[in-house]
Amino acid sequence: MSAVTATQGTGIGTGTGRRRRSAWIQRRDRRGIWFVVPFLVGFVLFMIVPLVYAVYTSLYTTKIIGGTVFSGASNYTQTLQSSQFWSGVVRVIIYAAIQIPVMLAIAFFFACVFDLGVAKFGRTFRTIFFIPFAVPAVVGAVMWSFLLEPQFGPMVHLANAFGFSGTNFFSPSLILPSIIVIVIWEWTGYNMVILYTALKSVPRDVVEAAILDDTPLWRIIVRIKLPLVRPAIVLLIFLNTIGALQLFTEPLILSYFETGSVSVNFTPTLYLYNTAIAADQTNLAAAGAVILGLVIVVISTASLLFRKRRGEFS
């Protein structure tokens, strides 16, 4: 910190003058906290307090007879032993392991194509691909529910026309792939724009030198461009992992359109929602929220560290 203030002081006055000036700057620097205070108040009230209260609540149990009593870790052991909770966790991990690589592959492919300018109308396509980002997940899920709906959905007619008669996109075997398609529809454009911007910052002369060496295009992409945008890819994996593990809106809306297609514990977030609201077991849900939060932090951080490590060695 002192280094910073010294730099600020350079070029002004002599030695003693500089010291006086940097003391003056330090005094003004302390006023900077007033810029941060409004946020800090909200941060404490709407993040710290609820989290602390959730931990507190999770240590109690409310009984119909006897009121609220301290129950220690019993809500935690109950959640950790609940196969309902864990089957949801396993499902979103499988979902993330399929959805994220597929989406990032598509996003990276198109980001490269538009960056290289090897397809026509790149600008128009980029705008179109980004549109779903502006569509709320609820509306996206509603639109896709109508399209995939087993009795009337046009996609079912299409599948029948192609010879897949009796296709039911809401059946237990196809519900997860359907959700994956919906989420890919929602998020590919956003990821593509970020990767495209990252690719744009790859120095042009590096690519030109490679062209002069007769390097084939795919090699330029894999050997030059991909390593240079690795930080962007790592961050996208991280952000998408956090998002995927919290999957909630799409399965809930699909369950409105086809009762029974999505179980109450389909994802951990749905499980928490149903535990807190439908079953009114708030103490148990609080413990679940704490566990889910920790699981997500661990998995997403692990994905970040793992990728970083690999990046260092290759």
Next chain:
Amino acid sequence: MTELKGRGPDPAASQGAAVPPGLTSDEGARREGGTSRAARRRAARLERRAAEIESVIPVELYGLRRGTVTLLTTLAFLFAIFTLVPIAWIVINSTKTQANIFETFGFWFARPFSFFHNFSLLFQDVDGYGTYIQWFANTALYAVIGGGGATVLSAFAGYGFSRYSFRGSKVLFYLTLAALLVPITALTLPLYLTYAKAHLINSIWGMILPSMISPVGIYLMKVYTDISVPRELIDAARIDGAGEARIFFRVALPLMVPGFMTVLLISVVAVWNNYFLPLLIFNVNTKYPLTVGLGLWSERAQNSGNAQLFPMVVIGGLVTIIPLIALFLLLQRYWRGGMLLGSIAN
């Protein structure tokens, strides 16, 4: 940063504004204000386009086989169709009656043309499940105050973290970054439990105030301030006797505008699209935002035999997405430019 390129002095506009004799160039520019601003904007756009074209290496140099460009364009076209199919469906079916939504071909129009009838239903409380127009007003209120507030707080805090070093500033900034790790779900449920205890269920402030706390926004504003507001400028203003607040509003904020707009866009969209928090904290339909209202209609239409709600879900969905798509098309340069990348650079 592409948008910065367009902000430089541009020769076309200044040449175009001819100065009548007897006026200083300043006055001339002011008199021609309307046209020259448009001209300048057009020139800036052309310049940006030119810079973009220049940065692209000619396709021929890659030594591609004939037809590769056609093939890749076709693939992009197919993905564009995939992207537009649901949008096309919702536009077409907003013109249909309830029976026709299910009985006619989904990707073509059918008689009778029911768009205006469907649209009028958005202003009524059908079956007591709530009025769409009220949800729209609620959403706009939450998005403008919540998203706008998030942007203002992020600009303040981002600037504070970027250009001041006070006791604990580093720790507080890392704490803010750590908050990025906390999953929204794991935060929203505790928020709901706290509201239940504090009797804040069904309070609009319970929706608006947490929306103003945006760690992502603060991070983006800090990164943007780092690169766009020079310390020397702040020091110079201090020597001139300006107070810290005045420096922020008069010196720093104008330089932060592109970053400010990007954070505003992201924050407004985040509130507009939020579903989980309002779903938990509101249980009277007069407080609902669009997302919760449309979710409720979908559920009732299917499960309570209120099939007349289906056309309303369709047209309601369409009216929900139009403002946001328009906003994105208008503010393209803020998400096109380097700002989203700024979130990754460090």
